[in-house]
Each structure stands twice: as structure tokens, then as C-alpha cells.
Amino acid sequence: MMSTATTKKIHEGRNVKRFREMLGIKQDALAADLGDDWNQQKVSLLEQKETIDPALLQQISSALKTPLKRYRILMRNRQSILFQILLPIVIMRLA
DSSP, X not given: OOOTTTOOXXXXXXXXXXXXXXXXXXXXXXXXXXXXXXXXXXXXXHTTOSOOOHHHHHHHHHHTTOOHHHHHHHHHTTTSHHHHHHHHHHHHHHO
């Protein structure tokens, strides 16, 4: 078990970008799914944030059709073999 001092913080914005790109979704398309007050530039800024409000993360998860729980598990384990195995399965199920 890792101590809190050595635990690496998850950069949520970067992970949103990773998921979006893996799913082949452009920033404009994600913006359109998020609502009228969103545009490509706002999505770009969001992807630079280290933390994202949980309610917004849920909205993004819905727009990407990725269950938030699975998103968090995969992002926590993104360097592991589990991530490399599960991500293609998740993407295939979403297709």
C-alpha cells in the first residue's frame, strides 16, 4: 500500500482528454453534447484542469457514454496491465 506522500494525484482533465481521444471524439463534438454554453475552447481549457467538479465529471462521463465508476477505476490504474486490458473492452462495449 502506498502512503499518501507517494500517491500520485490523478490529473482529471488530462484523463478526460485521453478518454475522448481514445473514443475518437473531437472537442467540438464533446462540447455539443455538454450543452449550449460549451464550445471547443472551453473543452480545451477543461482538459487542462487538474481537478474537475464531480457534477461536471458526471456530465462528461454521460456525454462520453462511459460510466463514471469505471472511468475512475481505469484512471486510477492507467499504468497497470488491467488498464491496458480493460480499456479496449470498455471502448468496444460503447461502440
